[in-house]
Amino acid sequence: MKIKLHILAMIVVAFLFASCSQKILYTESVGFVDYSTYLNEGIFLTESNSVNFEYDAIGSVSAVVYSGDAVVSQSEQVDKNEIYGERTKVKNKVGWKAASPDDALNAAVAQVRKQGGNGLINIKITPTTEIDNAKRVRTGFLITGMAIKRK
Known part of the structure; x- marks a missing residue:
């Protein structure tokens, strides 16, 4: 009888430890960055490092x-006061914003436009991570390319 209790106890302990293991679940992820929006605005984008038209190289971006x-919304409140008059208070609602390749591309295209360009070639989109001072891991995206001015 004692042997049966020991075996039963060992089975229970083994079951408890086996059920505590973490499972790694299968996941799929598909990404798509739409360049057509920028094409409609006169900005040429390509991942290729060669194109079939003449251009002036402006610089690396x-x-x-x-x-x-990040600030996800803002609201304004007008405060009327006899002493100070009318003042507008702005309240910012802050929430978590997940970085996306589109956010990085928007920033890169803004820089291209600022430099007088109308294209970005040899585009590379790279997922990246950063560990901040509090040892928290943040994910993001890095985009690099060459700003050009089509002739």
Whole structure:
């Protein structure tokens, strides 16, 4: 009888330890960055390092975005006071914003436009991570390419 209790206890302990293991679940992820929006605005984008038209090279562009807290909405409140008059108070609602390749591309294209360009070639989109001072891991995206001016 004692042997049966020991065997039963060992089975229970083995079952408890086996059920505590973490499972790694299968996942799929598909990404798509739409360049057509920029084409409609006159900005040429390609991942190729060669194109079939003449251009002037303006410079290298890189843009990186990381997930984190950001202003997700704003509201204004008008405060009327006899002494100070009318004042507008702005309240910002802060929430988590996940970085995306589109965010990085928007930043890169803004820089291209600022430099007088109308294209970005040899685009590379790279997922990246950063560990901040509090040892938290943040994910993001890095985009690099060459700003050009089509002739």
